[in-house]
Amino acid sequence: RKEVEQDPGPFNVPEGATVAFNCTYSNSASQSFFWYRQDCRKEPKLLMSVYSSGNEDGRFTAQLNRASQYISLLIRDSKLSDSATYLCVVNYAGNNRKLIWGLGTSLAVNP
Amino acid sequence: GAVVSQHPSRVICKSGTSVKIECRSLDFQATTMFWYRQFPKQSLMLMATSNEGSKATYEQGVEKDKFLINHASLTLSTLTVTSAHPEDSSFYICSARGLDINEQYFGPGTRLTVT
Numbered sequence: 641r642k643e644v645e646q647d648p649g650p651f652n653v654p655e656g657a658t659v660a661f662n663c664t665y666s667n668s669a670s671q672s673f674f675w676y677r678q679d680c681r682k683e684p685k686l687l688m689s690v691y692s693s694g695n696e697d698g699r700f701t702a703q704l705n706r707a708s709q710y711i712s713l714l715i716r717d718s719k720l721s722d723s724a725t726y727l728c729v730v731n732y733a734g735n736n737r738k739l740i741w742g743l744g745t746s747l748a749v750n751p
Numbered sequence: 752g753a754v755v756s757q758h759p760s761r762v763i764c765k766s767g768t769s770v771k772i773e774c775r776s777l778d779f780q781a782t783t784m785f786w787y788r789q790f791p792k793q794s795l796m797l798m799a800t801s802n803e804g805s806k807a808t809y810e811q812g813v814e815k816d817k818f819l820i821n822h823a824s825l826t827l828s829t830l831t832v833t834s835a836h837p838e839d840s841s842f843y844i845c846s847a848r849g850l851d852i853n854e855q856y857f858g859p860g861t862r863l864t865v866t
Contacts, residue, residue: 674854683844683857684795727794738785739855743794 643667643740646728650746657718661745663711663728670740672731673704675713677724678744684727687713718749753779755847757858764835764865771831772861774845780825781847785855786818789842801828835865 646663653659665673673690688695690702690711701714711728728742754777764770774784783802787795799815801807801822809815819831828847832839842862846855 681842681860681862683860685857686854689854738797738800741794741796 642742644728644730644742646726646742646745648743648745650748652748652750653718654750655718655720657749658714658716659718659747660715661713661726661728661747663713663742665709665711665728665730665740667730667732667740668706668709670709670730670732673702673711674729674731674739675700675702675711676727676729678727679724687726715747718747720749720751723747723749753777753847753849753856755781755845755856755858757845757861759861760859761862762864764863766836766865767834769831769833770835770863771829772843772845772863774828774830774847774858776826776847776849776856779847779849781828782825782850783848784822784828785846785848786820786828786830787844787846789844789860795844798830832863835863837865839863840865 644665675687676684677687678684688697690704694703699716703712725744725746727744730740756775758773786798788798789795797810798813799807799809799820801820803822803825807820822828842860844860845858848855
């Protein structure tokens with residue numbers, strides 16, 4: 641089983657749609673969780689950290705369920721510029737704090 | 752946010768030659784730098800972790816004699832791909848983390864093509 645699993649997609653949605661991405665992780669000792677965004681042929685950029693209580697940043701909402709070892713990202717009112725690959729990332733505190741990456745979920749927002 | 756640069760951004764080299772990639776943290780001291788590789792349509796794969804002044808820790812399956820990492824200062828780490836082969840063609844990305852930073856900042860990546 642992969643340490644971090646995501647649905648690879650692709651998700652094709654019209655502008656204005658709401659889209660949700662899911663991610664599961666296998667190590668219950670995971671301590672930090674992130675969503676990164678990666679555009680084609682570019683480096684990943686941090687989109688948002690994910691906190692236990694859930695957190696929102698504009699149109700983006702991230703949630704964490706530690707019991708189910710599940711993380712989600714919700715994008716509301718999607719824009720063309722949201723088209724990218726969204727990477728779920730988990731950090732194990734005791735492992736030199738290295739990041740464990742999911743394969744990413746591809747999103748295409750269409751006009 | 753913190754800034755990390757990589758040089759070169761793109762390099763084409765012939766099989767058998769060596770290529771050096773530089774990663775610099777521009778506005779903070781990077782005690783730890785990470786080197787990743789990403790093949791098309793795949794996720795980032797961590798190759799090695801380097802701490803300033805000590806030997807790099809390589810992930811399983813990554814040949815340390817082929818991918819030489821030097822982290823000689825708090826702002827510079829280098830990755831040298833020795834005797835490059837076409838299968839080494841990939842997107843190489845570094846990231847840097849300081850003592851007080853709870854996240855990693857990524858360089859823009861280096862696209863290596865070995866012909």
